[in-house]
Amino acid sequence: KIEDALKTKVAEEVEIFIPATQRKERRWRFFIVVDGERKVKLGKPISKEESLGYPTSYTLQAGGVKEEETGEFIICHPPMHMRLAELSELMEKVAAVCWSEEQLHKLANSKYVKSRSAPIVKQWIRSVLDDDEMVDSFVEFHSKARCRFTCWDQYTNERYRNEGARIDYILVDKKLFSSSARRGIELHSPSHMDPYSAEAAAWACTEGGRWVAAPFEGGGIQDGPEETYTCQFRAPS
Known part of the structure; x- marks a missing residue:
């Protein structure tokens, strides 16, 4: 279910109010569609540059860079890997499963979580x-x-x-x-x-x-x- 929802991920421009400046500003935010109809926000509002610079956020696909001299594709983000905080958010918003802080702490220190x-x-x-x-x-x-x-x-x-x-x-x-x-x-x-x-x-x-x-x-x-x-x-x- 989470994999299907992630296939719909897009970054869209939104308008938010900034209390510190008392002004409205344009930001970008990730969205997914759950069960084919429910639009869900992911993460926090970010700048356009940051939205372009975070291609490995909320994804299970491999990510990396192309080496200029050899043309080799160097994997920086292995497939089927995701940050625990992002997975926790998806579990809650897509699967209606909310992990407690204690559960997250145990997961973070388990054999299933590896270096990023x-x-x-x-x-x-x-x-x-x-x-x-x-x-x-x-x-x-x-x-x-x-x-x-x-x-x-x-x-x-x-x-x-x-x-x-x-x-x-x-x-x-x-x-x-x-x-x-x-x-x-x-x-x-x-x-x-x-x-x-x-x-x-x-x-x-x-x-x-x-x-x-x-x-x-x-x-x-x-x-x-x-x-x-x-x-x-x-x-x-």
Whole structure:
């Protein structure tokens, strides 16, 4: 049923009112048709450029780019894969099945949910670690850490659900790491939380709620107080 509905997906221009500016603006939004007659909105209003830049949103089809020199099609989004948040929305709007936050959390940490990174990116990082004999210093020091991401889609406020990706790496020569690396202070988290838990990671990415989500009606991300910026600088152990 979801596959059939996704075949009808289109991006349409809509007019929305922006309270922050007290003006109406044009945005784009994804729509699908359910059961051949019911038109359903998906996601949040986005700009035209973003609608064109998100061809892999709400789809089970493969997506990728064509390599200019060789003409090879490089898969960035494997077929029959979808972000959990999008699948949850479709389950509710198409199949009338609403997953609770607890159920979503269990799914996110299950064997059925895999990294959203493009296969070619995972192959490259694996070749660097194995063939070039490098180590991922964060993983070596914090192998049990869960959900410690470094990048989130700010437009859809994914930071505040801690739905992100880890795109920052410090890679070190394996021999140098073995001979000279020294573990520093523990991961940033409140004293009552396991620093390796997903709960602590969610707390850290918003600094316990100090980073405030951007309103969807416009206005941008709210600036944080100075201590929110400086909390990352802590005394070494």
